[in-house]
Structure formats: C-alpha cells, structure tokens
Amino acid sequence: MGKKVLMKGNEAIAEAAIRAGCRLYFAYPITPQSELIEYMAKMMPKADGVFVQAESEVAAINMVYGAAGCGRRVMTSSSSPGISLKQEGISYIAGAQLPAVIVNVARGGPGLGDIQPAQGDYFQATRGGGHGDYYVICLAPNSVQEFADMASLAFDLADKYRNPVMILADGLLGQMMEPVEFKDALTPEEILEKEKQHWDWCCRPNEDEPNHHHHEINSLEIDPKELEKHVLRLGEKYDLIRENECRWENYNVNDDNELLCCAYGTASRIVKSAIDQLKEEGKNVGMVRPISVWPFPYQQVAAGVGPKVKRVVTFELNLGQMVEDVKLAINGKVPVEFMGKVGGLVFTPEDVKAEIEKYL
Amino acid sequence: MPRMTVDPKYCKGCGLCIAACPKKIIRFSENINSKGYHYAECFDQDACIACMMCYNTCPDVAITIEK
C-alpha cells in the first residue's frame, strides 16, 4: 500500500482485477492486449485462481457466462474484433442478469483493421452491442492508474446490478507504462462475502427438500407476456443505473470558458495537453470528460456549457460516434463540432489546439 | 401382485409401451387426458410380471411399476 510501480496498462488491469477478487479469467490472445492474458497466465495460478486460454473469444465469453452463473468474480478481455465475437455471449449475460467484467483494449477497425489504438467501438460499447434491449455499464479510463482503479469498481458494479460491465480502453492505454498504486488485495474471506450476495440465485451446492433449490440461469422466456415483464424489469434496472452511476471529470470547466471540449479515454489526454497550451496563451477552454460512457453523463456535459461558450467540439479517434451523444446532451443549445482521427492514428496536441483555435 | 400404472397427465399416447409389453396387456384408453391424448392403460393387471419393458421405453416417465 502506498507503493507506486511502473506498469503497462494491460498488466495493471490484470493485477488490479486479481486484487479485486477475480479468480477466474478466460480469454484468447489478440493484439494489443496479449500482455493482459500473459500476465493472467502467470499470476492467476499464484493467486489460486483459474486461467484458461480458450479456443476463441466466443468460447471465452461463454466460459465467463458459466462461471458468472455460479456467482463468482470472472473476467475476460479482448480487442475490437474479439469483442465483436463476444456480443452474442454478452447479450446472454445481460439477459440472464449475470455479473461479469469484459475489458476491451480497442484497436483500428472495422474488420481486421490494424493493431493501433482507436475509439471505433464506442457505438458497440454504449448501445448494448449485441442483439436485444440491454446495456453494458461501460467505463472509459484515460490513464494506467484509472484503468487499474476501475477493476474493483467494475466488479462491484457488476455485482450490484447483476449486469455485464465493460472497461473500454484502447491500444495506447494498454501498452503505455505509467506509475500506478494498487489497492490492497481482497482476502479470501472478503471475496467469499462478495460471492454470498449471489447465493439466492446462482448455481451452487444444493440440499434435499425442503431447502432444495432449482436455480435456472437463463435468458429464454418463450411466453411473450413473461418476456415483456422481464425486459421491462431490465429497463428499470438501466434507469436506476443512469440515475446513479454517471461518472465524469470536468477539466478547467468554468464560467469564463470560451469553448467546451468533450473527449474520453486516450483522446482526452491529448485534449488536456491542448487546453493547457491554450491556457498559457490566455485562452480559456474547458473539457467535460465522460468516464462512464454508458450511462453517458448527458446532464453533466450540458452543464459544462458556460455562459460564454459558443461551441462544443468533440474529439475522438473514430469517424464520429460519441459526438452523437454530445449532440443529444447539448440539445441544440450551441453548435457541436467534431474532429476525428482514424486508422489507428492519434492526433497531436497541436492538431487539437489548431482545431479549437478555428472556433475562437 | 405386480402392477403398472400410467399417469394420464404425462402420457402422450405414443404407443411405445404397447409395442414393448411382452404380455400385450396395455392398450390406449377410450378416455382422453386434458391434452386430448388417449393415454395408455393396463387392462389385465393380473398378467403383469413387472418386466419393466413399458417403464424402460416410456419417453414421458408416465409409468409406475409396483411389485
């Protein structure tokens, strides 16, 4: 405790997950998150946990489903094309209301794309991603420290709401090394306490009558009236999450802002640098950084529009995805602009600064 | 006294027990169950030898054998 270590993002999230009580990890190698699976291969057995390299991302997410159905803390990780493969499984996890954590270290797409960082999975991550009416709680870190801090948060949210939680990172965050301080590891007793909250519904050792239980982990409801009830209940859960789990950061947001930026993850670091540079030149620009991209902090983005703000500019490493949510948040109050960078390339603070200056 | 009993609520009138019975003492009832199936029934319990062939072949576990 209190000790900072220099660690790669991919390894930091793995270490943090183990400390947060994750004892089951199933995944398939894919660039740029192979360090994550390799770290788990080495460290899970040392923590008396389970590591299985599955035959595919499809198999991995279904192993997660099986373990989550037994009420235990379980995680998988992949990168964009592999996350696409997992969508069926994630939809089932959401439909069956299971707690699980999925890490996406996103890369350039669509299709095979490339192995460089990108933010092209925003739509997939924030609009359910798979079939049917559901959402994954989606957290977007922008530093290795934040990435690591999100592990225990992700597992706690997954447990609290019995829902899949995604940590949406990208190749840059996965690969970069920064100082990180880890939380103390949960003790076996503490982990057991976390699991006990699921004992009334999960697959676990049984008894004879009258205490015999028949727990079904299932998302099928063939009677439409029953499915309606189930989906409406999911909807109520998502409303609760929207009310209670928005996370965001205001950076230099004040009443004298001439312009407001919006960016998440790696893009937000670059925007911060640009804002700092502009500050030195006497220009006052703020940024609202969504930390939860689902639920999206619509109110907080709107509240960031100060009295002097004439424009909002969204910066993303894609063709324009989060900008749609920003437009919804701003609701026509001021124009919303967009600057993107695709192909796995990353804009520079100078690029961002020049874009902002266009509007000042 | 061996006996085989069919629970009408499970029987779907498939006929496999009738074909399986070596004593040929099972038939479709004239009655129907709530699903409309003519369920199977033993019409000569005295001849039953509890061979269990009917129980073994019944796909709906509708049969109880007593000895």
Add this chain to the structure above:
Amino acid sequence: MQVVATRPKSLTDLQFTYCPGCLHGVAHRLIAEVMDELDIRNETMGVAPVGCSVFAYKFFDCDMQEAAHGRAPAVATGMKRARPDMHVFTYQGDGDLAAIGTAEIIHAANRGEHITVFFVNNAIYGMTGGQMAPTSLPGMKTTTSPYGRDVDDIGYPIRVCELLDSLVAPFYIERVSLLSPAEIIKAKRAVKKALLYNKEERGFTFVEFVSTCPTNWGMDPMKARDWARENMLPFFKAQKFRDKGEE
C-alpha cells in the same frame, strides 16, 4: 407392494415438451435415474442447449444453465472451473454439438474438462422444423436437402464419437442407442459409467445416443425406431470407443 420404478427425484414434475414418442424423454430419464442412484443430484448442475431440449433446464431438478447455441461445453467449462466440487453435465443435439458447437466440444474434450457430455443424435434439426443436420445421412430428404443429402456437394455425416476418439484426453466415449428396451438398458449402463467417472473426477466423459425424430422424419414412433435401426446404426455404430477406467 412397493414401487420399483417411478419418476426419478432428479426430474421435476413438469411434463416434457417433446413430441409423442420422441426418445429425448428416455435419455432424460436415464440421466435422472443415475443422478438418483449415485446420489449426486444436490452436487450436480447441467447445461441445456438450443434445440428441442432447450427446456431441459426446466426438466432436471438440479441447478441448470441455458447456454447459447453450441456453447454448452464452454459454459460447462466455466461452471466446473468455478465450482470444482460440483459435477457438471451438458445435454446437446446434432445442431448444437456437431454444427455450431464443433469447436467448443472438441476443445472441451481436448482439455479433458471434468464434465459429461450427453449427445442426442437423431440426424435432423427437430426444433426448427426438420432441416438437415451434420449427422443427416446421404440421400436423406430434409427441408433443407429436399432432393436428398448430396454428399458431393456438402459431404458426409459427421461421426462425433470417432472424432473425439482421436484426442488424447477424453476418459470415456461410448455410442449407444435408444431404439428398444434392451438398448435402453444398455444405454443406462453407459450413462451410469459416464456420471460415475464424473463423480470420481476421472476426466471427460461422452455418451452419444442414436435416437429418433418421428415428427420430422414423418413416421410414427415405432416406425421411426425401425428406420433408425436400418439406416443410422450401420453408419453410427453403437460401441464403446474408449474407457480408460477399464485399462
């Protein structure tokens, strides 16, 4: 007088949703009887597939998970690794195991997961209305092979037991049939062996049941059994492929 045979405790009270004369019910009963006899009901959890037996999670009276199509062996892997003290089985049909789930079954078997897989082979897709399966026989007419399965175009049926038998890890593999009371009694011995080895943590066990689909074959249940005997058993031979417990 005492009851010598009745509904096993390991089945719920629900009536099976299978067609009249469908042998899924027999397979269910055998598994449930063995769960009772080995007294493992309270330490067992099962995985239901997508297919006619999708509702198996309602029929077995133990904790059950419903898996996505074909994924049952992966789900079972997660379950067993999460609760190693419990016993896990999957129950799957042709499409689930031999089509969409081919990767999952091969790799679960190859890892030697301590689970039991029950595979019901009736050479057709029942639930979706009678389409061709990977196990459909050459020349067999189904709704998606209306002119008969053309082996030059889409190949021959897959023999899953033989496929799995090429792997090192599996502990016990046997193909049985449910086409007569005598075969059913033999099938029960295989089910018992598979679940006993499972209980003893010996390794991966697999039982394939040659079965019928009266409805989609367009035959009555008795004729369907005859058809299976004449057409399926010559290709899908009922035999024990391996039993490491008896080496």
